[in-house]
Amino acid sequence: MPQYICSQCNKEYDTITADGFCTNQPECEFGTGWLREKGSAKSADDSGLTPLEFGNEAGLCILMMDGSFSMNEPAFPESDYPGTRYKLVAMNAAGGIWSLKSMTHRESAYLALAVFGGEPKLVSIKSVEDIFKEHDTPEALADSIQKTLENETPDARFTNINSAVQLAYEIKQAFIGGDLSGFGGPTDFKPVIHPVVRGSEEREEFIDIPNVRALIYTDGEHNVTSAIKNPFAGDEQSVLITAFIGEKDAKGVSQMQGLACTCPKHGPANGFFLIDSPERVQTLRGIFRMASGASGFCSACLHVEQKGLEITEPESDLEEAGESGAGPAETGVDSENPSDKEESIVDTPAPQSETSSSQGT
Numbered sequence: 001m002p003q004y005i006c007s008q009c010n011k012e013y014d015t016i017t018a019d020g021f022c023t024n025q026p027e028c029e030f031g032t033g034w035l036r037e038k039g040s041a042k043s044a045d046d047s048g049l050t051p052l053e054f055g056n057e058a059g060l061c062i063l064m065m066d067g068s069f070s071m072n073e074p075a076f077p078e079s080d081y082p083g084t085r086y087k088l089v090a091m092n093a094a095g096g097i098w099s100l101k102s103m104t105h106r107e108s109a110y111l112a113l114a115v116f117g118g119e120p121k122l123v124s125i126k127s128v129e130d131i132f133k134e135h136d137t138p139e140a141l142a143d144s145i146q147k148t149l150e151n152e153t154p155d156a157r158f159t160n161i162n163s164a165v166q167l168a169y170e171i172k173q174a175f176i177g178g179d180l181s182g183f184g185g186p187t188d189f190k191p192v193i194h195p196v197v198r199g200s201e202e203r204e205e206f207i208d209i210p211n212v213r214a215l216i217y218t219d220g221e222h223n224v225t226s227a228i229k230n231p232f233a234g235d236e237q238s239v240l241i242t243a244f245i246g247e248k249d250a251k252g253v254s255q256m257q258g259l260a261c262t263c264p265k266h267g268p269a270n271g272f273f274l275i276d277s278p279e280r281v282q283t284l285r286g287i288f289r290m291a292s293g294a295s296g297f298c299s300a301c302l303h304v305e306q307k308g309l310e311i312t313e314p315e316s317d318l319e320e321a322g323e324s325g326a327g328p329a330e331t332g333v334d335s336e337n338p339s340d341k342e343e344s345i346v347d348t349p350a351p352q353s354e355t356s357s358s359q360g361t
């Protein structure tokens with residue numbers, strides 16, 4: 001008689017797995033399912049998790065990841081979620097990146113991986129293609145991200161948001177300048193620029209948005225003496241997405257909220273995400289995917305993507321902006337409901353899907 005059941009795919013297990021997570025890949029998307037004692041809690045519907053066909057972009061994502069010691073605590077202590085915050089972010093960063101596997105031009109989509117504690121450290125700038133070459137599975141990628149967080153975070157007793165955001169900004173600027181060689185990245189490339197209609201109550205305007213996103217998350221708060229500064233705020237359009245892992249009344253929440261960009265399509269909705277319960281694990285993975293694919297900014301953007309994925313999220317106060325006013329249907333991701341599609345900020349996604357989970361071996 002099975003004792004455990006996966007929270008995501010409902011696969012039953014007689015004994016718990018080594019790390020408490022579901023091992024039923026590829027049917028169960030890596031990192032999303034964990035084992036619950038049978039009958040103890042509701043299981044999510046098996047909702048046909050199909051990786052999003054992303055839009056083939058040359059571009060850059062800067063992942064600025066908090067690796068401070070507090071990340072070693074249980075991610076959601078009130079729940080049956082079996083991982084630490086390190087594990088939570090490593091698995092979902094890996095899962096989010098992995099869902100870009102089917103995008104074309106993977107060789108020109110770059111990922112800058114950086115960790116921070118009291119100081120930030122850029123670990124690498126690599127193309128998504130190279131990341132896939134170096135890691136055979138999302139599990140291997142998650143392991144390597146987790147080891148990086150645990151072992152390479154400078155000054156892990158502290159959380160210095162300012163220096164982390166500043167480094168992310170400098171990398172972003174170098175990308176826009178077409179030369180990342182100062183950071184050990186590529187040179188002589190042209191950043192892709194997307195014209196986007198930014199709408200507001202009073203007017204619409206055309207702005208150019210470079211195909212770059214910076215994502216910073218923390219589970220703490222800025223705890224060095226200087227006040228929070230945000231160099232992204234001086235840009236025509238900020239590309240800084242932020243997330244907080246922890247309780248919603250923590251001090252770090254308002255700090256991260258204040259740093260987040262305003263979405264050019266869904267403003268005043270902004271690019272802040274709160275990860276405060278196991279139900280938000282899908283959201284976390286979605287943010288990593290959205291940032292890595294440089295495809296969106298806010299929870300409404302993510303909502304549109306997840307509709308394409310047929311993922312139904314539990315009720316979420318973060319999605320209040322997502323129900324209204326999607327832009328003109330123009331391009332995109334396969335969706336059950338074309339009227340909900342919006343103009344993609346990235347290039348038209350490729351229709352091909354050779355690596356989608358539908359291959360289902």
Ligand SMILES: [Zn+2]
Pocket residue numbers: 006007008009010011022023024028033034
């Ligand atoms: Zn599963």
Ligand SMILES: [Zn+2]
Pocket residue numbers: 263264265266267269296297298299300301302
């Ligand atoms: Zn948006």
